[in-house]
Structure formats: structure tokens, C-alpha cells
Amino acid sequence: MLDIAEELTRWVEQGRDFAVATVVAVGGSAPRQPGAALAVDAEGTAVGSVSGGCVEGAVYELCRQALQDGRTVLERFGYSDEDAFAVGLTCGGVIDILVTPVRAADPARPVLASALSAAARGRAAALARVVDGPAELLGRALLVRPDGSREGGFGGHPDLDRTVAAETAAHLDAGRTGTLEIGERGSRCGAPLTLLVESRTPAPRMIVFGAIDFASALVRAGKFLGYHVTVCDARPVFATRARFPQADEIAVEWPHRYLERTAVDARTVLCVLTHDAKFDVPLLRLALRLPVAYVGAMGSRRTHHDRNARLREVGVSELELARLHSPIGLDLGARTPEETALSIAAEIVAERRGGSGVPLSGAHTPIHHDAAPEPGPGSAPARRIGSVA
Incomplete structure (x- = not known):
């Protein structure tokens, strides 16, 4: 739900009633991940998507029904060999979807509104909602913020709120979205509850070093992928807002000095496009020792070998060099800045998701590398798991 927070925040501010369908769990080749x-x-206005088109119509009708009767439901859609024309996922996956009404009088609305507002403003927050368990708890929500404050709750055993808050905070720290199983008294005792925990953290960073034409195209690609993009170059004549209007930040500074003082984390990607030794060597010496997601450097094969030799001379180890993606990007035969940016972006996605970079038409690997395990034998193609007035 937090992935469409900006639109839903506007609906809340306008006083609209709405229902939201959220992906809780997936199996097989389901196209969207939990939280979509x-x-x-x-x-009847609709925003967002839960399946890329396969079951949108059926889910739309479930939302309309939830608005009418105020009932929260958990619905499973899947592919059935016995009924191939039934509403379901033609790709062969299984998807569980929680449908929750968010009407003016609904007790969970203030909590959901706070979570949506935080996500829409780029603030970190995590939302836990009961998706399976006692009828009186379905749809209840708890919001947890990075400072430990929380809003909402489940109105049951006091240990339940405390335990869920702690588990939700852990999901927020890791930036994870997924399900959590716990007893209704906050332990492994009592009737089991299943909760969906959605985390929303600020956009990951992409730092592009080198204010060249290729960098301009890469900035656009990075924004398209959802990164907060910074361009850094020591030359003020090139590092300008006019040349990079879509960048979130422009830093006129020696690259390694900027990297020394700026904040990075395990989601940050560093793209070095300067291919100039006086910039590259001190920058990469530092970058390859930071706990970031990706470090890539532009240059020809000759530049790559010369740069590696220079890095070894300043003490960069072979293990550190192994982290360097150089020459940067996948082999797409790219020529133009836009094509090159696409090849770099593709390599970043492959690194993040565990992809091989080979054509899917000739591969025998899963399309979605980070998908949840497939459901076991006997999983129903579609069933209603629970509802509450």
C-alpha cells in the first residue's frame, strides 16, 4: 500500500472513502511483490496494480464490494490446470491479496493515513496489518517510526502490540516487506496471527562521478529506477544545474573528498564515469572499501587494465578489485549516452536482483530471482481465507 502513498494521501486529504488491495504473499511467477x-x-477511480493485469478486474470488484459492506478479505488467486479460463494468474504463479476498506468511520483509517503521509513525504515508516487470524483483528494496523514511536494497535493482549512493534521495527531497519507469524498474545502461544509488515525507507542513492554527457543520460535512468541521484565533479563549468536538471543534488568537489563526507549505505550505487586516473584512483580506492551495493567504472579495456594496476600500487587488494564492475555496464553493444545508461542501469538491476544478464529466451533460470518459494502441493487456485464486518 505504501507504494502508492502519494495518490492515497491526496485521497485522504480530500476525505474520499476507498478500499485498498495489497499483495501479501506470492509464489511462482507472480509479477508483483508483497506490498504492491x-x-x-x-x-470507481483506480490507482496502482497488484498483478500487472492478470487479475486486476477481479481485484477491482473486490475493492468495490469492500467499500459497500466494510469487510476485510484475504483472497488467493492462482493458475488452475482444471479451469484454465478462470480468473487467475496466467503466468502460473499464486498471489494472496488483502482487501481493506478505508472509510471515514473505519477505526484503522487514522493509522493508515499517518503511514501514507509519512511514505508520501519520503520519511521512513513501517506498517503492520493483521491479514489472517481472529475476525475481530483482521485489518487492524500498527505504525512504527524509526524513533520507536508508534500509532494504532490491535486491541488485544498488551504483549501483542509490543512484540509486533519490535518485529516491525526490525523490518524497518532492514527495509523489508513481508509476512510475520505470531501468537495472538504476542508469543508463540495462542491462536496464530499472520501480519503483513510494509516498510518504506527513503530512496536509495545513486552517486554519479563525472559530469559528462553519459552522466546526464544515467541521471535520467537512475531517477526512473527510483534512486536519489547525485552528480559529483570537481569542475564547476560542467557540474551545473542546467546540464543536470533532473539530478537531486549536484556537488562541485573532488570526488574522493565528497565520498569521504557523504552518507552511503548497503543500497547505494556508485558510478564512476570520469575515466581519468587523477580522479578515479583515489575515488575507487575509497569506494571499494565501503559497504555499498555496487561500484562501477567507465573506460576501455586498456583504461581498465591501467586503472587496476594503479589501484594495486596504492594498496587495493585483489578481493577489493573483484567488487569493481569495469568496464561498467552489460554488453548491449551500446553507443549513445542513452544506450550506455541503459546498459549500466541493467547491470545495477542484475546485481541487485541476482540476475545473470543473459537473454530470457535462452535461459532456464527463474524470471523473478527474488520471488517467494512456490506453494506446496494442493494449493487452491483461488479461495477466501477470512473476512470481518
């Missing part, structure tokens, strides 16, 4: 959402307001 589709919302429908009282006028």
Missing part, C-alpha cells in the same frame, strides 16, 4: 497495491475510491 491497487486502490479504488467510491467513484
